[in-house]
Structures are given as C-alpha cells and as structure tokens.
Amino acid sequence: MLPPRAPVAASGAPTVEPVVEPVDPHKWGRIDDDGVVYVYSSRGERPVGNWQAGDAEAGLAHFGRRFDDFVTEIALLETRLASGSGDPKATRAHAVELRDSVDTLAAVGDFDSAAARLEIVIGAAEAAVAGASQARAAARARAIAAKEALCAEAEALAESTAWKSTGDRLKEIVEEWRQIHGIDRKTDDALWKRFAKARDTFTRHRGTHFADLDKQRVAAKDAKEKLIARAEELSGSSEWGKTAGEYRTLMEQWKASGRAPREVEDQLWERFRAAQERFFSRRNKTFSDRDSEFEANAEVKERLLAEAERIDPAKGLDAARAQLRSVQERWEAAGKVPRERIREFDTRMRAVEDRVRRAEDSHWRRTDPETAARVNQFRARAESFRAQAAKARAAGDERKAQQAEAQAKQWEEWLGTAEGATRG
DSSP, rough: OOOOOOOOTSSSSSOOOOOOOOHHHHHEEEEEETTTTEEEEEEEEEEEEESSSSSSHHHHHHHHHHHHHHHHHHHHHHHHHHTTTTTHHHHHHHHHHHHHTTTTTTSSSSSSHHHHHHHHHHHHHHHHHHHHHHHHHHHHHHHHHHHHHHHHHHHHHHHHHHHHHHHHHHHHHHHHHHHHHHHHHHHHHHHHHHHHHHHHHHHHHHHHHHHEEEEHHHHHHHHHHHHHHHHHHHTTTHHHHHHHHHHHHHHHHHHTTOOOOHHHHHHHHHHHHHHHHHHHHHHHHHHHHOOOOOOOHHHHHHHHHHHHTOGGGGOOOOHHHHHHHHHHHHHHHHHHOOOOHHHHHHHHHHHHHHHHHHHHHHHHHOOOHHHHHHHHHHHHHHHHHHHHHHHHTTTOOHHHHHHHHHHHHHHHHHHHHHHHHHHH
C-alpha cells in the first residue's frame, strides 16, 4: 500500500488522502503452478499477470498492493467530492479513466465493489458539475444584474447638474464595476457601452455648462471693466448728491453682471471699491469741513429760536408779528446748519410760526363784521322765539309754547357755534 499523501485541491486547501484497509488477496485471486495470476469477479476469473519472482504468497501480496493503490485513488476521489474541493469535472474524468481500467488492471481485489464505487463517484461528479454550472450561471446573473443596476444609476445621473457629486459618483461606479466578474465578454462589452454612453452624456453636458460659464465670466469681466472705468471717472466729481446716486446705480449693475473668472474677480472688486472710496472720502471730508463751519450757524439759530419761542401773541398781536419777522430775517441770514440738526430747527421754528398764525386767525374771526352780524342775528332770533313761547304759555296755549321753545333752542345752538368760531 502507498503511504498517505496530501494533494492540493483546486481551491488551494490541502486534501489528506484517506487510509484504505488492505485487501485480502487470497479471497479475490490465485496463482497457478505456472505462475499465472488470476482475479475473481462476478464474471468469473481472468488472468491479470504472471509471477516468477518468488513463491505464490509473495505474488498474491504484490498484486493485492496494486489493488490497494487502485482503491486509494477511488477513495481520494470520493473524499474530494464529499469536501467540495477540486474540480468536479476533473474528478469525473479521473473516475471514468479508473472505471475503464477495471477490466485490464493487473491487480487482485474486489473489482466488482470498486467498479460500483466508481459509478457512484462518476454520478456524483456529474451532479457536482451540473451544480457548479448552475452556480456559475447564478453568479453570472447576479453579476449582470449588478452591472445593469450601475448602468441604470448612471443613466439616471446623465442629466444631473450636481457636477461635483455626480462626477465623484460616476468615478465610484467605475471602481465598483471593476470588482464585478463572471460575465462573458460580449455581454460585458454591451453593458460597458451602455454605462459609457450615460457617462459621456453627463461629461458632455458638464463640459457645455462650464464652457458657457466661462463665456459668461468673460462677459462679466468685460462688463466690470467698463463699470470700473466709469467709477474711476466719477471719483474726482464734486457733485456729491448726483454722483453718489450714480455710484448706487453702478453697484446694482455690478451685482447684476455676475462673477468674472476666479483669478481676476477679487482684483476687479478692489479696483471698483477703491474708486468709490476715493469719491466718498473726498465727500465726507468736504461735509466734515462744512459741518464745522455750520456749527457756528447753529449756535446763532439756537439763540434765535430761544428768542422766537418767547413770543406771546396774547400780549399783542402786532408786536408778535414784528418780533417774528425780525427773527425770520436774521434766521435766513444765519446760513446753513449741520445736516443732522436741520429737521430739529425747522420743527421748532414752524411751531412758533403756527402759534402766531393761529392767533391771527382767531383775531380775524373775532373782528370780522359779517361774523359779528351773524352772531347778533342768531341771538335775536333765539330771544324772539323765547318771547313767543312765554306769550303763548300766558295765553294758555301750551302746544304753541312748546313749538316756540323748540325753535328757540335750535337758534341758541347755532348761536353757540358762531360764538365759538369767533373765540377761535
């Protein structure tokens, strides 16, 4: 019998050769007097060799060991099938080869049993081959499905405008694609063309987008160069209000013109801002110098306001008018005040002017002849109806007395309104 071996399976894992119980050659064969060796089987006996090297016992042992080696090979095939190691197709081929040698093998042993085991091995190997084929088909189907899913995802991304994230994902898909195996070349090429078409569509759209963006940025650069030229032209202007308005318009146009190329955008902005700052710095200095001058005017107007606010029309309307005119003449001559105090001064002066004007209006209403005549008329009519009521009541005519009193009351109300108007 051969010593145990450790052959390497196709998977890389070693498969230990099984230990086989030695055969008893006396049970399965004989050697005749001429040295011819025979083996028994269900079909009778057949010669398997000739032994002249020693006695019959040694010859049977030699041919028995040959059978043990044969059975060891069968057991090794059985072990490989049971463990799932090795290539079932190669196992089947080896088993067929062993089966075909049963009728010619020069050995002594139970060939019927060996042949039966080989048929079982061949059947199991064929089943394993079929199973492996199914497994390969299933793996191929899974691989195709995985790549089809990647194709579908790429096609869904083809119209995306999320340029950065979509580009990164398409790169990841390529890496995932490379990890998927087991597809025939024709199918794999067709799937790759499908994926490549979707990726190329996205790449083309992205290229067009950035090409258009580059054109827009060049146009924005040209537009901003013109705005800068205008801003620099205005920076020496002394038309403060008009020029400040123009700068506001330029700023709106700047924002609407879009972004220039990244490498020049900041430089353009610095030039534009510098032109604005030159103008507004000059304007602020001019206003600051002017405000210093206007502070003195403000002190004069503070004193004039104090004088004006002491005017009391109730002490004499003509005198109040004269005082107000005097203050107004000196007010105009005093000049401008700082901008932040203009509203305060105008409000206070307007209050004095309104007070004198209301006094004038009240005086006019009191002295207007038409108004006085109207008041006297209302009073006379009210008194007349009161007299009629008293006369009617004295005569015992209560109904006529009440009618006269109602008329008197109406005229008294009108009289009160007219007198109120004259009092202002």
